Amino acid sequence: MAASMRVVGLSLSRSSNSFKTVYVSQRCYLSAEAATKVPHENTARQMQTFASLQTERQEEASRTVLINCPKGVNEKKFIKYLSRYGTVKKYFFYETYIDQQLNTLTEEYQLTEENIRLRFLVCSLVKDITSAYFPECSVKPFGSSVNSFGKLGCDLDMFLDLDGISGKNTGKASSPFAIEFQMKRVPSQRIATQNILSVIGECIEQFGPGCVGVQKILNARCPLVRFSHQPSGFQCDLTANNRIAIKTSELLYIYGNLDPRVRPLVFSIRCWAHIHGITSRIPGAWITNFSLTMMVLFFLQKRNPPIIPTLDQMKNIAGAEDKCTIEGHDCTFSSDLSKMKLAQNTEMLDNLLLEFFTFYGNFAFSKASINIRKGKEQNKPESSPLHIQNPFEQELNISKNVNQSQLERFVNLARDSAWMLQQDTVCSPSRSESHPWGLAALLLSSALQSGSKGKRRKQREPASERIKFLLESLKTKQTNKSDLNLSHSNGKNSATES
Numbered sequence: 012m013a014a015s016m017r018v019v020g021l022s023l024s025r026s027s028n029s030f031k032t033v034y035v036s037q038r039c040y041l042s043a044e045a046a047t048k049v050p051h052e053n054t055a056r057q058m059q060t061f062a063s064l065q066t067e068r069q070e071e072a073s074r075t076v077l078i079n080c081p082k083g084v085n086e087k088k089f090i091k092y093l094s095r096y097g098t099v100k101k102y103f104f105y106e107t108y109i110d111q112q113l114n115t116l117t118e119e120y121q122l123t124e125e126n127i128r129l130r131f132l133v134c135s136l137v138k139d140i141t142s143a144y145f146p147e148c149s150v151k152p153f154g155s156s157v158n159s160f161g162k163l164g165c166d167l168d169m170f171l172d173l174d175g176i177s178g179k180n181t182g183k184a185s186s187p188f189a190i191e192f193q194m195k196r197v198p199s200q201r202i203a204t205q206n207i208l209s210v211i212g213e214c215i216e217q218f219g220p221g222c223v224g225v226q227k228i229l230n231a232r233c234p235l236v237r238f239s240h241q242p243s244g245f246q247c248d249l250t251a252n253n254r255i256a257i258k259t260s261e262l263l264y265i266y267g268n269l270d271p272r273v274r275p276l277v278f279s280i281r282c283w284a285h286i287h288g289i290t291s292r293i294p295g296a297w298i299t300n301f302s303l304t305m306m307v308l309f310f311l312q313k314r315n316p317p318i319i320p321t322l323d324q325m326k327n328i329a330g331a332e333d334k335c336t337i338e339g340h341d342c343t344f345s346s347d348l349s350k351m352k353l354a355q356n357t358e359m360l361d362n363l364l365l366e367f368f369t370f371y372g373n374f375a376f377s378k379a380s381i382n383i384r385k386g387k388e389q390n391k392p393e394s395s396p397l398h399i400q401n402p403f404e405q406e407l408n409i410s411k412n413v414n415q416s417q418l419e420r421f422v423n424l425a426r427d428s429a430w431m432l433q434q435d436t437v438c439s440p441s442r443s444e445s446h447p448w449g450l451a452a453l454l455l456s457s458a459l460q461s462g463s464k465g466k467r468r469k470q471r472e473p474a475s476e477r478i479k480f481l482l483e484s485l486k487t488k489q490t491n492k493s494d495l496n497l498s499h500s501n502g503k504n505s506a507t508e509s
């Protein structure tokens with residue numbers, strides 16, 4: 012894959028002619044990232060006359076070479092190695108374009124600060140209603156609203172926490188005057204949860220300001236009340252007795268912040284899956300965003316060296332304050348990111364994207380289970396087509412709903428996407444506006460179809476308005492980045508023309 016090349020630009024001292032013999036990459040991928048590494052120099056240059064600036068740049072270029080830095084090679088060691096042939100005065104590593112696309116997509120579609128605040132506000136409004144019955148309850152957001160993988164427009168998952176009432180699980184003693192919450196005798200915890208949600212659902216329907224379309228989905232594995240909060244535009248799912256989901260959100264949040272590559276990769280793969288109908292908001296035999304996220308995390312644990320630790324490794328470094336057991340399930344892991352030390356993995360995002368598709372295009376789904384606790388495939392304990400072990404309730408399969416045909420669609424699309432990313436026409440920038448490339452090509456379903464010429468053709472939906480909008484946004488952002496590069500004079504454009 013050409014775009015997986017990392018390119019280093021080296022400015023050499025005049026005497027080091029031997030450098031000219033070093034392999035000069037045919038492809039150069041230059042980015043704003045590199046430009047930002049020499050900011051003061053650029054400021055000074057702005058004062059120069061046009062002519063002197065051009066002359067200086069030409070002169071600098073004559074002493075600079077572009078070298079392909081093979082993937083997996085440590086940047087510092089690479090420079091040290093090259094220094095044996097002459098003094099390296101300046102160097103910069105460039106991001107590839109596909110990396111930029113993944114980051115751009117994430118920046119464009121992630122939840123904004125205001126959107127997150129609005130989500131907490133809606134929880135607070137729902138709490139005002141529920142506290143009529145349970146004065147010391149709390150309503151907390153979980154899922155993609157808080158786990159750092161949320162996309163604008165995602166639902167608002169809320170958890171009605173009643174444990175604070177009796178002081179259990181909070182670590183705080185309850186006030187002697189607090190009203191003790193006691194459920195009338197019911198046969199099971201599940202029935203208690205159903206009863207509570209039924210009453211709260213009724214209240215939200217009757218009295219919840221701006222709450223419309225209330226549905227009580229009490230027979231689901233996790234009973235919930237679903238409604239739309241019109242003023243914010245959020246689709247809300249209110250659950251109770253769901254503390255493990257909060258812990259899961261915390262775990263995903265930690266993973267999302269452990270390494271800067273995790274969020275763009277998860278985000279882009281979630282977009283890819285959504286656009287191609289691999290995931291859907293409608294409940295059914297589809298892979299859910301939650302399962303897909305687990306698949307990406309597992310893949311990152313399997314890289315060599317791993318990019319993120321396993322859940323067991325995070326548990327092993329946990330302190331006494333991290334100890335947590337919920338309903339008999341051990342949910343202990345360290346939340347101190349600084350304690351996690353992993354060998355350096357320098358893979359670029361575009362390579363990880365390709366490798367993700369290759370990995371799951373060839374995964375032994377028929378016998379292996381995906382397990383982020385161990386970071387290794389386990390034998391499947393049951394015959395569901397897709398088995399992803401729940402990280403905390405380890406006896407559960409979070410993708411039990413997925414049927415064989417949905418899994419096959421995912422595998423075929425992953426193979427097509429891997430194949431496509433290896434094509435020169437796709438992995439490098441296109442000069443034609445109408446020809447999407449890189450991530451944009453993957454997101455445009457019709458391009459994926461024509462890209463797999465010679466391979467089995469499948470019936471896919473035409474590109475929707477939504478995709479067009481997405482691509483336009485990518486293009487615009489790309490143009491802005493190009494402008495930025497030009498203003499910082501890192502020569503990206505001239506390099507890509509060659």
Ligand code: GTP
Binds near residue numbers: 158
């Ligand atoms: P979106 O599709 O953006 O809403 O992603 P999400 O992560 O919020 O997923 P979803 O709304 O479907 O679920 C919310 C949270 O519930 C997830 O983040 C998980 O913590 C939890 N969850 C979802 N599905 C399962 C499941 O099958 N098993 C378990 N144990 N937890 C689940």
Ligand code: MG
Binds near residue numbers: 155156167
């Ligand atoms: Mg959600």
